[in-house]
Amino acid sequence: MNIKFLNPSFLFLLFLEAIIIILYLIKPKRLKIKVPSLILWEKTIEEKNLGRWFKKLPKNLLLLFQLLILFFLVLSLSKPILSLPSIGSKPTIIILDSSASMASRDILPSRFQEAKSEIIKLIKRNPFNIKMIIAKEKPEIILNKNGREIEKELEKEKVFLGEGNLEESIRKAESISKGISHEIHIFTDGSDPISIPKDSINQYFLHIIGRESFNIGILDGRIFPKNEYIYEIFLKIGNFSHKPQEFNLRIIQDNNKLKEEKIRMEPKEIKVVKTEITKAKGKIVGEIDVRDNLQEDNKAFFYIPTFSPKVLLITLGNPFLEKALRSIPNLKIDVKRDFINVDLKNYNFYIFDGLIPYSDISGNFLFIGGYPGINPQNIEKIGKVKILSWEEHPITRFLQLYGIGIDNAYTFKDENLKPLIYTDKGPVAYIYEKGNSKGIVLSFDLLSSSFIYSDSFPIFIYNLLRYYLSYDPQKRCDNYMDSPGFKEYNGYLYAVNIFSQKESDISNKINMETKKEESKKEEKGFIQIDLSKPLIFLVFLLLIMEIFFYQGGKYYS
């Protein structure tokens, strides 16, 4: 048993004890007053009840309290750490594999729940000095928590429906151990092979959670439009069991079964199944009817959003622009001559043709002839020009702009503008991004150019809307990765899937030899107890006693 001080420089404050003693010795003496008799005074003090009891207290009790308060306060500031020898009770780092395979139910309720309860048991044996790392795609570190707090954090924790990163978590654990030997306990199902650093001063313990590995899963999935009416669905399915499996694959759209086919797979076989469906839109689910250990990868979710822009066009009249917009299917358009009494919430794209608002408005825009907050000094007239080149951008996809003439063009110089289309005398189209405002700025009047007569113009408008109003419904986001399915986030609907061969293969891939070797070592460790908090508590206790004795004793000492 030994005590270390993390902030030993505070110990010099102990010299204040001497000052208290000196002050006590030189404190002013009581004023002596002769009174006719003490009879009445004695009775007065007796009525305070405490009087007699306090009279029996040692005279310098208050001084003793003051010295102890200062002593404990200084000790607490110096952060004393008491180390007690104990077997298997070194500072501990727990790594919890939170990858999708941990959701397997070969152990009920699940591997992840089992791992959590084993961790809680471990914490109860050694509730101090525990750090925890949740091994997700990016490891999450939980520091400076006691056993109870870590238990609470654990209760909230859910399986991450992605691939875990145990290797990265081990590297993190090595870096936070800071040269002090730690016990590192890894709770995993072994689906992710790991390698333990050979020169590590830390002692590793592997806790493999999981018994069986019967799983058939959808490892990947894509949906593509074959033509206007038919969509092709590709599903990559893997049989990770040791037996041949036969099961049905169903395609469901909005709870209606579109297709069902029987599939047979050999052990350890991975195959891609292609199927076609018509009139595909909205929520589509590919499902295999197998009762295996990991249910989460038995469904593939797809979402085909409907492209239906709601456009507000502010113009004094531009039939070409209007026609280009109206040619886009499912587009809703409102044409206004001014910007008064318009509820912007009803639209998701705004086109300002020559009429530019004074201040920024959040949303997606096409500004023609200017943009909000334009500085007149940044405008340069370039007159009659021809388009020479353009940037590679989804908006300029399929465009042929070369040689398009503009009678009266300008260039804008602003750091918020990124040139998109160039003429022989400078850029005439810009990508505009300022705060929540995003869009394209054209520095010429459409009607004064031949752009509106070209085939590229309606494509440009379509690309523009598609670029700003489309999203990838299969995009992954940590905020909804706790279970597969359809999730709404920021007003958009996303299809969430595991789609990971590594996670669907739930068998243990960690070499048992390594495991044994790593866990057989059990050497002496220490329980380290931070004494600063108990000391602060003691200081408060003594302070309360000091006040109590002072209040009681001041009448009779």
Added chain:
Amino acid sequence: MEILDTEFLEKIEKLRLAVKKIRIISNVGERKSPKTGKGTEFSDYRTYQIGDELRYLDWNIYARFEKFLVKLFEEEEDLEVHILLDSSLSMDFGIPTKFFYGKKLALAFSYLSLSAWEKVTVTYFQDDIKGIISLERKRENIFKLLDQLNKLEAQGKTNLNEVIKKYVSSLKRRAILMVISDFLSPYKDGILYARYKKLPVYLIHVISEEEISPPYEGNLQLIDSETNEIINLYLDKSLIENYKKTLDKFLKDIENFALKTNAEYMRTSTVIPVEDLLFRYLRMGGWLK
């Protein structure tokens, strides 16, 4: 040192003239005894009994009603006045001191009693009787008393119980007992003994302003003037309030005791001039007529 002078006696004399007939309580000196007998003042009638002196028969009544009624007269009794003055150190406090105030009171009562032709004895005591000044019935002895009182200084401890018991048991005749003290030592047994001996007891309680509201505060060492005992305390407003409550209780206790034992009790502070006390308080309280 405060000195009693003849000027004070003049004031008392004026007081005596002003009230014309001074009688302490129920006529000190020309005292009516509870018995009826051979006095000069008519008291009552009663029917004649064999053996009564014929000269006390009221013949007028006999002439009118033919009944023998005997006139009864108040029998006058010659009682002594004994003034016990506490001269312990606890009396040496206040402005003027309680002791000086007590001396003045003793002098005043002695003078008034002598004027009423009473036999007066002034005794000063501490833990024992320290001196007895017998004034007999001679008014001129008041100067002897004045002189002796001026020489007297407060010292020593008090033992009221023992002193009163000792003094009362030494009395051979019935007498009035007047105790002038601050009553800061146990007194009840002594008074009870005096009452048991059927002595009319008059308690004059002298308090100084300093005792009523202590003028000091803070970290103090209080020293008992008589025993030199010490109490260290922190005197703050709350403790002063408590002290005042204790004092109030103490005073009420004396009052109740006096009421129960049928003793007369009068309390005074040293800031009240003795002349005023005699004029107003004693008259109002029925101590003087």
